[in-house]
Amino acid sequence: MKNQSETHHETRHTASLERMLSSFGPLGADDIAYIRDCFTGVLQTHAAGSPVILAPERNEARLVFKGWAARGAMLEDGRRQIVGLNLPGEMIVASGAVDTDMLVWALTDVVTIDGTAFWTGMSELRTQSPPLLEAWRHYRTAERLRMARQVIRLGRLNAYERTAHLLLELHERQARLGPVVAGVLHLPLTQDILADILGLSAVHMNRTLQQLRRNALVDYRAGRAVLQNLTSLAQAANLSADCGPSL
Amino acid sequence: MKNQSETHHETRHTASLERMLSSFGPLGADDIAYIRDCFTGVLQTHAAGSPVILAPERNEARLVFKGWAARGAMLEDGRRQIVGLNLPGEMIVASGAVDTDMLVWALTDVVTIDGTAFWTGMSELRTQSPPLLEAWRHYRTAERLRMARQVIRLGRLNAYERTAHLLLELHERQARLGPVVAGVLHLPLTQDILADILGLSAVHMNRTLQQLRRNALVDYRAGRAVLQNLTSLAQAANLSADCGPSL
DNA sequence: CGCTATTTTGACCCCTTTCAAGTGACGTGG
DNA sequence: CCACGTCACTTGAAAGGGGTCAAAATAGCG
Known part of the structure; x- marks a missing residue:
């Protein structure tokens, strides 16, 4: 401390x-x-x-x-x-x-x-x-929009969709902050914390991540997540035009 | 149209x-x-x-x-x-x-x-x-804070708490826009729309409102809601310091 | 006084939570 | 080098909050 x-x-x-x-x-x-x-x-x-x-x-x-x-x-x-x-x-x-x-x-x-x-x-x-x-x-507008997206995630997406949606957002967000390898996400968060972002219990967060892993969409572990299939992930996140060039 | x-x-x-x-x-x-x-x-x-x-x-x-x-x-x-x-x-x-x-x-x-x-x-x-x-x-700050509260509602409050929380917010918000009778809320929204705000199904929105009515906290009908007990409503909304003077 | 929009109700199902226990991965101290 | 505690991740089983479907009851409204 x-x-x-x-x-x-x-x-x-x-x-x-x-x-x-x-x-x-x-x-x-x-x-x-x-x-x-x-x-x-x-x-x-x-x-x-x-x-x-x-x-x-x-x-x-x-x-x-x-x-x-x-x-x-x-x-x-x-x-x-x-x-x-x-x-x-x-x-x-x-x-x-x-x-x-x-x-x-x-x-x-x-x-x-x-x-x-x-x-x-x-x-x-x-x-x-x-x-x-x-x-x-x-930048300020993007911040505002991000908060709106957070509301939509919590209000109308289920755990699976929420997770995919968040990971995609973080992916595009990191691309703005510095060069990144496409699909690779630096993610220094415990599942506990992810759960608190997505309004889920830690247990269900864990199960949802496993599901994404099983479906070969995301490989998450130890501070790093690999989004293995961006398009089907976007589909899972229920983003039609949402994840487009602007995001 | x-x-x-x-x-x-x-x-x-x-x-x-x-x-x-x-x-x-x-x-x-x-x-x-x-x-x-x-x-x-x-x-x-x-x-x-x-x-x-x-x-x-x-x-x-x-x-x-x-x-x-x-x-x-x-x-x-x-x-x-x-x-x-x-x-x-x-x-x-x-x-x-x-x-x-x-x-x-x-x-x-x-x-x-x-x-x-x-x-x-x-x-x-x-x-x-x-x-x-x-x-x-x-004003802009208050807007931002409102959005943050919406996130918390959807992420961590249950239907009952969410509803109480929203009604209190609208109540204090209307007070800023013009003189209002304490506890009386002009609310020209169908339950359908309320459900879309709170991330609930219309059916469950209805049941939740009935519950609030049964508990004598809110009398909701026809474009108008009466908050019958602001303090216990705030308690139901899980607002400790939240609904204080600032809101 | 019909017609449409909104509110209610009942029954059933499933997504999530909760509780509880178990597994690893580390880091520290003996 | 190994026992031990901590922290994060897993897993299982059971309960619950909320969703869905469908139909009935009201309420508005022209």
């Missing part, structure tokens, strides 16, 4: 963020430079399981540099629901994400860096670069 | 919007004036069941003036999930809400008015009024 701060000023902590934003709209060299200038703070380490605490009054935002974080809620009777994930290159905001009952915590060991400057810079249009703002806007 | 446009320039179509924004932060007379100036367009009527089509390329936004709209998706096998509702005084945006598979449609007869000017005005900071921007930001 360590939560210390380290003074790091390595090469670039923003590589994933840059790549992700670029995937939403081409950025210029000046945009990249601007982004890098925004993240000069101190890295902070959050041990797996520990909360990521943000200061709402400062409108604090943090960029995930390493590891996976989750935003969600825990009911007092032990039930837990993850609303959304934060992968490296993505940002965590205090407002809205965190509230009375909503909180953010580290799923794996996580390293973050302060991104308040960047966040407020974007929302207050401190940069004049239209491409950057455009990319940013698309 | 009429979808005609009418030329109306009545008193104020923005009353609910004004009230709602004010509930997030006090507005000045100039802010009210600004808002009114933004909505001088032609009213548009959407018959119940018909889609509300927005132009994403124009970044079109529309203010709901009358009636209830829904944002969601329909799977090709007939399953349908509503992601979120749009009550009078709230805005519908093209980006994010509408996509390949996501769409917006009228649940009741709906009247909307173009709000693109206001929307882009807010996101591009064309107004310099800090209070207005502050209220707007809070």
Whole structure:
């Protein structure tokens, strides 16, 4: 449960963020430079399981540099629901994400860096670069759409469909954050956590993954999932136009 | 399935919007004036069941003036999930809400008015009024939080809890849009539609409502629901701090 | 006063959960 | 090097919440 701060000023902590934003709209060299200038703070380490605490009054935002974080809620009777994930290159905001009952915590060991400057810079249009703002806007829209998809998954898909649907989303999401081998998914989550994302019991999560494995759609194990057949997986996820080029 | 446009320039179509924004932060007379100036367009009527089509390329936004709209998706096998509702005084945006598979449609007869000017005005900071921007930001945050709550409802609450939870949310939401009698909820939705919001079958939705009625928590009928005991309803919804002052 | 849309009801089935026990894979300490 | 505890993953059996189907009862409405 360590939560210390380290003074790091390595090469670039923003590589994933840059790549992700670029995937939403081409950025210029000046945009990249601007982004890098925004993240000069101190890295902070959050041990797996520990909360990521943000200061709402400062409108604090943090960029995930390493590891996976989750935003969600825990009911007092032990039930837990993850609303959304934060992968490296993505940002965590205090407002809205965190509230009375909503909180953010580290799923794996996580390293973050302060991104308040960047966040407020974007929302207050401190940069004049239209491409950057455009990319940013698309990113925010994609986030919104992802949440909507999460609602549909939980509301109308069964366990099998949900799982396929989520894996496909994560696959396309990782492609935005950095180069990936098609079909190979870095997935450092226990089945327990996957269950909390998909609104299932851990036991049923396990059985569903086995079913996907048996059907030769997904090979999941030890922090890594291989989507062996993207098209039939998409079919299983009940995505008609859904998983198209845009996703 | 009429979808005609009418030329109306009545008193104020923005009353609910004004009230709602004010509930997030006090507005000045100039802010009210600004808002009114933004909505001088032609009213548009959407018959119940018909889609509300927005132009994403124009970044079109529309203010709901009358009636209830829904944002969601329909799977090709007939399953349908509503992601979120749009009550009078709230805005519908093209980006994010509408996509390949996501769409917006009228649940009741709906009247909307173009709000693109206001929307882009807010996101591009064309107004310099800090209070207005502050209220707007809070509104957007509340929207985000609402979606997160929808995820938690669908992921971890059972039918009974879900229903109680939703009714409480709508109750507090209507209070922001205009004066309401405590506990009385204008609810122009069929059980069919409620089921599509809560991820239930219509049959089970019906049984759940009966259960709430039997327990003297909710009296639901004909476009109107009376929440007879807010505290025990909140308890049923599994809201500890959740339904507190902020919601 | 019929016609259609919505609400109810009953019976049956199955997807998921729950409970409980068992198997591995590691990492630590003796 | 092996016993031991922990954590994640499996498996089995039983119960339950919610879905599905189909038909009846109401409620609206022109």
